Amino acid sequence: MGVNKVENILELALREAEQAEVYQEVSQLTTVSFQANRLKSIDNCFEGGLGLRIIKDNRIGFSCTTNLEDIKSVVQSAVDSAQFGQKADFRLPGKQKFPQVKCVDSRISSLQIEEMIEQGERAIKLILKEAPSLQCEAELEKSLMKANIINNQGLEYSYDKTVYSFALYAFLAQEGNFLGIEEEEGSCQYQDYWQSLAERIIEAFHWCDQRAKISSGNYPVIFTPKALPLLYSSIGRGINGKIVQKKVSPLGDKINQLVLSSLLNIQDDATISYALASSPMDGEGVPSRSTCIIEEGKLKNFIFDLQTASLMGTETTANGKRGFDSLPSPSVSNIIIKEGRVSFAEMLGEIKEGLIVDQIIGSGQGNALMGDFSVNLDLGYKVEKGKIKGRIKDLMITGNAYDLLKDVKAVGKESRSVGAVRTPHLFFPKISVSG
Amino acid sequence: MESYLRQCLAKVRAEYAEIRWEEIRSVYVHYVGKELEAIRELREQGGAIRVKDKGGWSFVSFNNLDRLPHCLELAAKQASLIKGRAIKLAPVPVVNKIFSLSLKKDPRQISLEEKYQLCTNYNRILLSSPQIQTSDLRYEDVCTLKYLVTSEGTYIKQERMDTVLGMTAIAKKGHNVQSAHEGIGGIGGFELAEDKEKEAEETKQRALELLKAQPAEKGRYTVVVDPKLSGVFAHEAFGHLSEADFLHENERMLKIMRLGRIFGNYQLNIVDDPTIRGEGGFYFYDDEGVMARKTYLIKNGKLTGRLHSRETAARMGEAPTGNARAISYQFSPIVRMSNTYIEPDRMTKEEMIAGVKKGIYAQGFRGGQTNLEMFTFAPEQGYLIENGRLVRKIRDFNLTGNIFVTFSEIDAVGNDLVLFTGPGGCGKGGQSPLPVSTGGPHIRIRNLVVGGK
Structure with missing residues (x-):
């Protein structure tokens, strides 16, 4: 989505309101899912949208959309809602000095679906070697996100974030004795989770032997x-x-x-x-x-x-x-x-x-x-x-x-x-x- | 739209492909206490592609319709990465259908001012006592226009309007904080949320009265549950277990959930039925283009059916039931319930309570969960029953048990079926909340574990 459009919305909003802010998020979420021990699906979810917050006559108005072609109605909706909104007791922040926070890892950005599949397969293989009676599900997720904020106080900032996470679930249905063990980890930095997650599940499974x-x-x-x-x-x-x-x-x-x-x-x-x-x-x-x-x-x-x-x-x-x-x-x-x-x-x-x-x-x-x-x-x-x-x-x-x-x-x-x-x-x- | 979607789909080389496109417009009003936390209009549009080639499912979702051809290519490429797992789909008739809305009062024609006034009024009622510390009031109307085209030739355009109202009153006295909740609405227009002053007043009263209730003592009791709870019981404790995606690839589960297995007494019938108009789980066709139908999960105490997608139906050699639903274009359709309820029988609530020496009458619902074997749910309030009489109001307890045991402990089914929708809904596989209805008559369950002080 274009920066110009976001600026247009802000400008249009400021014709109506004392303060205005546009917050935008664009993301791609890639998910590799295993069910019943095997690869089941690959999902890619592209999402983007923006929220407009205004303060008009000292009241907060808000609206949001995924459709940037529709600038006028976004602004109008925010103005409409400001008639009823809460009284605003604050000013939006101006230019700021932001801390250096590490939340991007290029290893995640470049991670291939094939690698994710392989990680899932390894985890399940390891579990089944130790505990063949278990039935495994796995969900590996890679998320790339960009957030962008702009307001009338001169604040204009954006950051990127990457997340890689791995959820593993092992299930055993026996009459009168269902067992489900779940383990999950995730962070903004790439890590090989497959082995530690699988090992924790195997350990829990053995604790359940008796x-x-x-x-x-x-x-x-x-x-x-x-x-x-x-x-x-x-x-x-x-x-x-x-x-x-x-x-x-x-x-x-x-x-x-x-x-x-x-x-x-x-x-x-x-x-x-x-x-x-x-x-x-x-x-x-x-x-x-x-x-x-x-x-x-x-x-x-x-x-x-x-x-x-x-x-x-x-x-x-x-x-x-x-x-x-x-x-x-x-x-x-x-x-x-x-x-x-x-x-x-x-x-x-x-x-x-x-x-x-x-x-x-x-x-x-x-x-x-x-x-x-x-x-x-x-x-x-x-x-x-x-x-x-x-x-x-x-x-x-x-x-x-x-x-x-x-x-x-x-x-x-x-x-x-x-x-x-x-x-x-x-x-x-x-x-x-x-x- | 139809021809554009069909054109794009025609270029995909795969065993099966489908495109969904949704346009959503919603208004949301949210009060917490005296403050209006949110009043907003949302406009959202997006699409979903599902492709199946030689292996499993490939799924892509997106917001920008211009990106559809690109996303289709990506979906086809992804599909080629999944090998060696043939998925079959149960055959269903190809349909070409358009369903438009007919509403008594179309929320899109009602001004924001009027919605604001309605909520402000109810919220004032909820707060109209010094012992009410705060409230939570949510109104939402969501209009969704959904298109589905499949490579088999099906085209369905469905429009749906959900209007819901949720009211919570929170009372506080010293360290005792109690809440009462009422959920209202379903499929329909603004009229569903109008004229609910009485319900707001009752919700407030319930919260106030709960302050005077005694904590329940934990133990095993015979429990009479009201229709709100029996519905959640049908949904949580049994409904999820009937979803075939938990079964179709698990030999052990299939043995445990074999058709004909006796779960309860003869008078026990549990149904899932998406064809009930006005209820939250109502639809004509599911998100795979399968016609909605009524399914008996338990008939006369015996397991008789389950809920299917086309995939699970094919795999298990059963007929598809039209239960593949997605909460939005951002998700794949998965096996879900619709309107799930226990069918009524003969007994009155009074007769049930009269037959209990020591027990609990549990009412209302705060939450519930299951892991397919155990369930737990939290009623809003209850009464202690002694020698067939309600003797004392009780609070802060929950009910838990083993699904495979508890259904056989249902010894009485009431004559007073009620269905509930309201805001919120069901969560599964990261998809929440999905609009559903749950319901039932009063039922009586023996030997239930009650957690409390």
Whole structure:
């Protein structure tokens, strides 16, 4: 899409409005999918569109389109919506100095479909060699994206981003005993994921060789990085400036108070080299930064975009996330939980009778805002006298994210990325298990 | 458009090829609390190509119609990379059909002002109590014009209008935060969202009353579920398991899901039916050009059918059911549900509750998930039942169980079928939300695990 057209839209909008901004995204997503152990499909998804945000008579208007031939109606729609829009309490940012954030790898740009196919085949071959009864699915994705922002304050900036990700799933259906193991990794930098993902699946599969039993009660528990987003998602809502502004966050009045275990340090950081949610700017042209959320258990900051920050009488934290088809809204970027000192083996060694939670179903249901969860254990293991004894299933895990994270026994020393969350294992003294 | 699409398609050298083209226009209004978070109009257009040559599927999506010839070349080239996996498609009649909209009140003719006023009014009702901390109100109308041409000769042009309204009231007292939700709408015009003041008031009241409810105690209970929940139960717990793409290439799953297997009692019937007008999952033809039809998944307790795309139907030697759907031009059609429900039987809700010594009456729906064996879903609220009577309002609990066990524990099916659409929908394979309806009568399930305090 042409730059001229974007400038035309801005110019046309400024005839009507005091402030205007055009945000544009163009992307290509290439996906190679395997099903039932074999290559199933190759997809290429080209997408491009723009969103126009205006401030007219001090109110926010917005519209978006994928059709650049239709400039006039885009501007008219934005003007129409501004009659009803929220009062704007902010000015769009002007020229900025943006941090150097690494989020492009030419190895991804030049990655061929044939290579992706080969990576998928290798992963599946390795799994089937060790565990021929499993049936595998794989999805390899390569994404090339360009974001472009221009506003009336003189800001004009664009950046490119590349992402390569690999999701692997192995399934075994047996009467009364379904097993599904999933592993996924991705980043802005190319990595050969196939072997590490396959090996993790094989390891999990062997831990499931035996079935184990656990009776209802409270037990010490290790949450793997894969399972921890269940807990972090409640914290993520609690620190969201919009939820704080609506006065429904349980953390709303707790700045500088101890809200989690003093063993925990949590950072929101969009500037980390090649991390999944990294970029030099957020969705409204504010330079990316690192924001301390939790320092030794104390709540330090919420996350904001321009509008929510101004409503709260504070500054944006560069967390205005958006696509071209929506207004910016506060949302976390990369969430980094600082590593501790205890290895996974040491955690296991501490457990006389307990469990490992690895995959769950039912997250985000119920009263997640307040941190309550009650989920079914999709993949978990019994631990006895420091050893993994086998798979446990048909169990409910119940608790509260805030209560658990207040009482952490140990933080692991090796991190793993799960989506845009980077976290070590966490060890809690007790969780409620019922069958 | 038809001749352009056909011309382009004619140049593709492959076993099978299809082009979809969509033009979408939508208006979205979103309140959170007192603030209008979004009011916007979206215009979107895009196309999708699917090509099958000797191997698997090649798919390309794009926004710019001028790029169609280039994208077709790319799709054909990609298709040649997939070798040694012959995919057959179940034969279906070639059709040439145009379906246009007939709406009572076309949302495209309604001003933004009127939509704004409607939402502002409902939102005011939701917020009209000091104990309501915030609200979430969403209105959306989406008009989609879809074209499909296939290399077999089919041409279908379908126009559809989805109008939905979602209302959530969030009440707070100290550390107790409770929400109540109502979803309204489906296929149709602005009239679907009008005159819902009563529903807004009831939603607010439910949230307020939930503040007074007691947390549920976990354990095993006999549970009577309301139509909202029984519908989600049919969809989550059983519907997904009936989607043939989970089965057709997995010998073990096929054995487990063999036709004739007894899942429940004689009075249990579960249906998927895209032909019910007005419901979210309504359509004439699916996104592969297969005519919509009613499918019994369970009849008199026995597994009798499943949902198919042309590929899964061919592979399993069964008739296609017209369940291949894509949420938009950015995705391939995959096997999906439409309007899924449990058929009503004879019992009244009161009779069901009267027959329970100790149990739970669960109402409304906050979310649900399945991994094809286990399911979990969260009701909005409920009552404790003791000796056939509702004795106490309860909150913050969910229901979980094993699909293969739980259906045989359904011991009563009510006489009061209701279907629900509303905003949101079903998610699968990265495609979400797909408009669907779910429904059922009240049903009673024995021995269900309830998670709570």
